[in-house]
Amino acid sequence: MHMRKDKFVLGAGGLLTGAVNGLFGGGGGMIVVPFLTAVAKKPPLSAHATAILVILPVSLVSGIFYLINGYFDAEMFVAISAGVTFGGFLGARALNLLSAGEATVIFAAVMFAAGIRMIF
Amino acid sequence: MRFLIYVAAGVLGGVLGGMGMGGGTVLIPILTIFCGVEQHLAQSVNLVSFLPMALFSLKVHFSNGLVDTKGILWLILPAVVLSALGGFFVKELSGEALRVSFGVFLCLLAVWQAYAGAKQIAQRKKTGGSGNRESPEDA
Numbered sequence: 001m002h003m004r005k006d007k008f009v010l011g012a013g014g015l016l017t018g019a020v021n022g023l024f025g026g027g028g029g030m031i032v033v034p035f036l037t038a039v040a041k042k043p044p045l046s047a048h049a050t051a052i053l054v055i056l057p058v059s060l061v062s063g064i065f066y067l068i069n070g071y072f073d074a075e076m077f078v079a080i081s082a083g084v085t086f087g088g089f090l091g092a093r094a095l096n097l098l099s100a101g102e103a104t105v106i107f108a109a110v111m112f113a114a115g116i117r118m119i120f
Numbered sequence: 121m122r123f124l125i126y127v128a129a130g131v132l133g134g135v136l137g138g139m140g141m142g143g144g145t146v147l148i149p150i151l152t153i154f155c156g157v158e159q160h161l162a163q164s165v166n167l168v169s170f171l172p173m174a175l176f177s178l179k180v181h182f183s184n185g186l187v188d189t190k191g192i193l194w195l196i197l198p199a200v201v202l203s204a205l206g207g208f209f210v211k212e213l214s215g216e217a218l219r220v221s222f223g224v225f226l227c228l229l230a231v232w233q234a235y236a237g238a239k240q241i242a243q244r245k246k247t248g249g250s251g252n253r254e255s256p257e258d259a
Contacts, residue, residue, distance in 0.1 A: 007194045014198035021199065022206015023213070024222050025163020026144020026170070029137075030229050032195060040191045048139060049178075049186035056174045058199045063167035065207025071164035076157070079123045081169040083130020084137060084147070088173030091138025092180035101244065104237030107141065108230040114149035115226030118219050 009039050021055065022062040029055045045095060125155060130169060137170060138177040144170065145226060152219065159215035159222075 013035035021028030029051045036047035036054075129150045137143020144166040151162040181187050210218070 006191070010191060010194035011198050014195040015202050017195065018199035018202025018204075019206055020225065021167075022203035022208075023210055024144075024148075024218070024225060025160075025210075026148055026166045027142055027222075027225060027229065028199065028203070030142040030145060030233075034232075035195060036192075040188075042188050046186050046188050048141065049181035049184075050188050050192060052137075052174050052178055052181065053187055053189065054192050054195050054199070056171070056178070057196055058203045059167045059170045059174070061200050062203040062207035063164065063171065065204060066160070066164035066167055066210070069160075069164075069207075069211045071160045073161060073165070075123060076126055076161070077165055077168055079126035080130040080133075080147070080151075080165050081172055083127040083132075084134035084143065084169040084173045085130075085176055087131035087134020087136075088138035088143070088177045089134075089180070090131075091135040091141075091143075092177035093138075094135070095139050095181075095184075095186070101237040101240030104233055104240065107136070108233035108237060111145055111226050111233065112230035114146075114153065115223045115230060117153055118149060118223030118226065120223075 006039050010035060013039070017054075018058055021058050022065070025062070025066065026059075028058055048095065129155060133166070133169075134173050137173055138180075142229070143173070145229060148222065149226070159218045160210065163210070163218070 013031065017028040017031045017035075020031060032051040032054045033047050036042045036050055037044055040047075042050060129147060132150060133143040133147025135143075136146050147166050147169075148159075148162045151157040151165070152159055157165075178187065
């Protein structure tokens with residue numbers, strides 16, 4: 001992290017993360033993680049945890065713009081926020097599961113199926 | 121009933137989000153594919169619902185000593201600027217265009233994740249370890 005090149009690469013990763021998170025309303029964290037492991041040399045679990053901190057201000061800013069644009073539904077926002085917060089609490093405690101590569105592969109398969117479904 | 125379905129979708133996305141695994145990549149497709157939520161609205165609720173979840177899960181991660189802030193401002197500052205631009209211009213894009221490009225993004229991420237996961241499994245088999253890649257001094 002002392003090198004200027006590393007900072008430049010992290011900055012470029014930040015631009016990509018912000019563009020994805022703003023336009024797609026999520027997914028930026030998935031870009032942050034490899035930059036934290038490969039460039040900032042953080043161990044995997046630490047990178048996943050730290051990615052949440054990186055995305056927090058990013059999602060806050062883009063979220064404000066979405067709300068200004070009028071994308072809001074009170075019932076949906078309350079219900080989903082409650083569910084996500086409860087789930088997040090469980091997930092944060094289950095972070096060790098990530099060290100099992102199998103979980104990642106299963107997750108990738110589900111994600112691929114969802115992606116295909118969204119394209120067609 | 122609708123309320124409960126939303127809560128359940130949120131829990132699913134939240135578990136993965138709390139693991140830093142990209143809850144939004146799960147929550148947004150669940151909402152658009154299974155709940156018929158419009159794409160922009162699904163993206164908006166994902167961004168907003170992430171905020172309280174992030175605070176709670178960060179509390180857990182901080183107390184477990186897993187958060188390492190070194191160098192992250194280099195990521196955060198450009199990301200905040202671009203996310204503001206993205207959030208501002210997203211209304212110009214149709215839900216259909218967003219859905220398709222999000223699908224492409226998901227497929228790319230999935231390939232990357234599968235590769236990372238496979239590498240992890242291979243590494244564990246080679247070292248014969250328990251599968252915990254993190255050494256005690258890192259944790």
